[in-house]
Amino acid sequence: MYIAYYKKSAFGVGITEDKALEKAKENLSQLGHREMERAFLKLRTAPLSETAHAALEGKETVLFSLIQGIFELS
DSSP, X not given: OEXXXXXXXXXEEESSHHHHHHHHHHXXXXXXXXXXXXXXXXXXXXXXXXXXXXXXXHOSXXXXXXXXXXXXXX
């Protein structure tokens, strides 16, 4: 699994980086077009551990840390 994020906020999760970015774009589409494009350009992707993904699926707010390039639970 992958996560699309900016700073401390997750905007999309997907089985591939592209799917995570698609979901993020879908979530960002609630902004105006110009703001969405600006935000989308700043997104980054990283792998998401299975444990972190399971926690994210079960809760609305989850604290993560980027550890050796993979998002893990804090």
